[in-house]
Amino acid sequence: MLGLGNSISQAGSISFTPTDISGLQLWLQNGVGITSSGDPAVIDAWADSSGNGLNATASVGKKPYLVDGGGEWEGDSDADALQLSAAQTVNQFHIFFAIAADEHSTNNLLANANTDFLRIGQGGSSTQHRLRANGTTVTFNATTAIATDGNKQLLEYEVATGTSNNAFLRINGAVESTQSFDGDNNPFDYGFVGALTAAGTSSFDGKIYEVLVYERGLSSAEATDVRNYLNGKLELY
Numbered sequence: 001m002l003g004l005g006n007s008i009s010q011a012g013s014i015s016f017t018p019t020d021i022s023g024l025q026l027w028l029q030n031g032v033g034i035t036s037s038g039d040p041a042v043i044d045a046w047a048d049s050s051g052n053g054l055n056a057t058a059s060v061g062k063k064p065y066l067v068d069g070g071g072e073w074e075g076d077s078d079a080d081a082l083q084l085s086a087a088q089t090v091n092q093f094h095i096f097f098a099i100a101a102d103e104h105s106t107n108n109l110l111a112n113a114n115t116d117f118l119r120i121g122q123g124g125s126s127t128q129h130r131l132r133a134n135g136t137t138v139t140f141n142a143t144t145a146i147a148t149d150g151n152k153q154l155l156e157y158e159v160a161t162g163t164s165n166n167a168f169l170r171i172n173g174a175v176e177s178t179q180s181f182d183g184d185n186n187p188f189d190y191g192f193v194g195a196l197t198a199a200g201t202s203s204f205d206g207k208i209y210e211v212l213v214y215e216r217g218l219s220s221a222e223a224t225d226v227r228n229y230l231n232g233k234l235e236l237y
Contacts, residue, residue, distance in 0.1 A: 016229055018212055021222050024050045025088060026213040028193065030098070030234060031069030041066040046082060056082035056193055062200045067207055073194045075103055075205020083198045087112055087191030091183040094214040096226060097155040098234050101206035104146040108204060109155070110213075111196045112189035118157060119202075120146050129169055131157065131181070133188035140169035142176035152209070152236045154227065159183040160217030172237040173227050209234055 018024055026048055033047025042063035048054040064071030064080040073080040097109050104121035111117035122130040126145040131138050147153055156170035159181050167181040194204040210230060230236060
């Protein structure tokens, strides 16, 4: 068929990529754009696939291991971290993290030093997730625990427009917690992946396979497309 380019796969289905959805701010794509060195290999840099140039780099001695197309963070108090080329601010967002955690105790996913953060294992709990933005905190209490047995999980954090029942935690596609959060007056800043700082403070412990940040809440159909894309590629659940 003429004029369809690569949008049709050999099986006849329409292909999908996360850049098809507007508002993609950051995309650390599994196995794409990674510069590594050493033996065993560590990640020196992870290029942003969103087109925004938010490339992530690691300081000497703070580099995650390169494992299965993603990074393995060591999770000590001053361990591994990736720093984006520029800190970002979002009011509303939809964040996807494909992970396999080794521990759940206060592991940071995204952060901006000690001011703003998104983390799992708040207070040492395997079911508690916390977002802090502009000094305001919201805690998500999940039913499903963070797996620490090597199983992969897809974590989603969304802050949609409004101020009531507009913040969501999903694990493997299922809503685990709904909270209220005023994103317009409490912007979330982030510049580090897997830790609070470039020094690896409160580092994540485990594997991060892929990260996507949209600077708006996604529709149900859009989120399903991203979810299916990640699950199909990474076999998360």
